[in-house]
Amino acid sequence: MKKDIAIIGAGASGLVAAITAAKAGAKVTVYEKSAKIGKKIHASGNGRCNITNDNISLENYHGKHPHFAKETIQFDAKKFFNELGLQLRRGNGTRLYPLSHQASCVVDFLGFACKKYGVTFVKECEIEKIEKENAHFILHYHDTHTLADAVIIATGSGAMPNLGSSESGYAFAKAFGHEVEKPFAALVQLNSPEKVFTKASGVKIEAEMEIYVDNQPKMGIKGDLLFTSYGLSGSAILDLSRIASRATMKKQDVFIMIDLLPDFSQQALKALLQKQLPLKLPLYLWLNGIIPKKLIEPIMIVAKLDANTPLNNKTINTLAYTLKNLKVSISGTRGAKGAEIMAGGILTEEINPKTMESKLVKGLYFTGEVVDIDGDCGGYNLHWAWSSGYRAGENSVL
Template identity: 45%
Template sequence: MNKVAIIGGGAAGLMAALTAARAGADVTIYEHNKSVGKKILASGNGRCNIINTTACRDDYFGADPGFSAYALQQMPFKTFEKFCQTIGLLLDIKDDGRCYPLSNEAKSVVLAFQTAVKEAGVKIVSEKRVSGIAKEGKQFIIESDQEKAAYDKVLIATGSEAAPQLGATGDGYDFAKTFGHEIEPPYPSLVQLHLDSTIHHKMAGVKTLAEVTLYLNGRPEEKVQGDILFTRYGISGLAILDVSQKASLALMEYQHVAVGINLLPRFNRQALGTLIEKLTVAVPNHPLETALTGILSIKVVPHLLQSARIRPDIPASQLTTKEIKKLSHLIQDWRFDIIDTHGFKHAEVSGGGVSTAQIDNKTMESKLVEGLYFAGEVIDIVGRRGGYNFNFAWASGMIAGKEMART
């Protein structure tokens, strides 16, 4: 029977612990928080978008996104669904592929795992931070709070630096480096963005459905639709989170990053021009600023006109054909430079991490140190929004758990 230590009681760690214990291993989880699954509890606004039925290699980023493919193949959705049934967890499957616990509460997920690992005989050492991992002969020595214990195999599933208020740390990177592993620089992902602008804070609170185009060095890189929210620091919303991975990585690489916002994606450029023209005919004597509030937020219009260099107080009837074209273009591609992200504290996940070049993707074992494994977000794999990061955490945890139980 292998004696296994798992550092980190998040999604990957819990899955690995349960898989290994069910396969006969003697498993101990080290979790420095008061209890396991703290980040799971906060996911999906407390609902836990637990997985996505459509996950594939194209939904992931990193130095080698293809590293994720084998794990995803080993745990397709039907396999995960059957696993959930073994721990008493039923799923609510949405039309877009997202899945939530049927209870619609993340607490259900954590409770199901807590109960299952306890039944499987897993020991949980909580509120003790691992201060060091060393290998002596064929065994690993785990040190925590001046106590030492020996194990045959170790899994590092510590997650990333995202959401430090939930106990996230970069400890896993430090442990990996002590064994010679390289770390791809971490960066916040699924995170809000800071704008280089003098007007965004004046529109704080404005939320609307928009189309967002990410520009890197002036070239369009990605286009998504979803809600956006202007804030005092910049911009947020689901569409912004969707482009934030590429934006954050580009900022770290000192590229020029900008977003183009289409405030009225329902219309093509010509139809929008016709709409504005009809509006000026309908209320010819209204100040232009007032007339445009018929199609755009009252907090947005004055700043849009300022950007277009069109006087807000002229009668609507005085808007020229040239100005209508200019205004239509700006409404559908209002550019803002991005200068920063809102940081790890507000990020849902992190990109970067332990280099996949030094991990066997079929076992999750280190290629440098026999008996050392990695799973989940500590690895240089980050997914899109919508449950994809959980997909990889569950799948990589399952593979690592199986392998660590092998004698």
């Protein structure tokens, strides 16, 4: 008789688990609380879906025990999608996207494969409770219940609840005796209490940045920085946000030091300014030629300089220093509602890394973001979702 597998969540990891288990011969039913499947995939990569990365490495993964993901992330996501008929291409370095650059097509291909292998979807169905009685799982929903031989919990995290996220996976795991590392927002925008930078809201530049926690440098990065009305955003900030999120939760002092002109050393910048002294340019005009206009006022306030005075020997040092060391204090993050992912989740010590099966409950599997593994920006989170979904899908059938 075919094994009856229930998958909770028709997101990235649940859909790959469903295809894999159904293709291997199981009777697969996916329960999804939304009316649509793959809502987060739709929204991913600004609607383009950064599906995976050509440079997958354990260094890009985090959690209490990132090593847990070592074997699973060897999964060849490119081959998997090529076999479904979806072509990928590189963009922005080693990041991979569907050739059409449309996130929606990824959902369409996954949906088509589910149909082909006979996966059943039960939509607008929120699983409320899962129990195990002898060899069977009992799934409760809408005042009724159903049975399954194995259950794959692919419920994601609480990040961006407007996209159908839920924290129910953690509750299911806890009810079966699993421990959960408190989830916290990661890949998220940062709040700053410094109102001076709100004047630069909307300015996007490429800069070099370093995050400090209690005055200790923790991580440096070069990339996109966006000044906003609440603080800082941009892809480089998202990559620093995990550290900021953890540290601000612990009430540690956090700031980001920004180098607005990474292509010049401070010495080279001073030399350039010296050369322009004879022109007697007012500071605002000189700055207007090298940084976005909206940044001039904040820079003048921070450096305590008057934008109308001409460049002189006294101002050169202050100006060069400020442009290379703009300090922005961080008070916290935009939280789950703004986060692309939540770090933390079900502790990996209690999950078998070769199968994604619970070590506590036979036949119970966990995939994707609900597990205490999170990746950097660059396709690493979807890669984890596909690969853990594949692993659980193929093993749940055995």
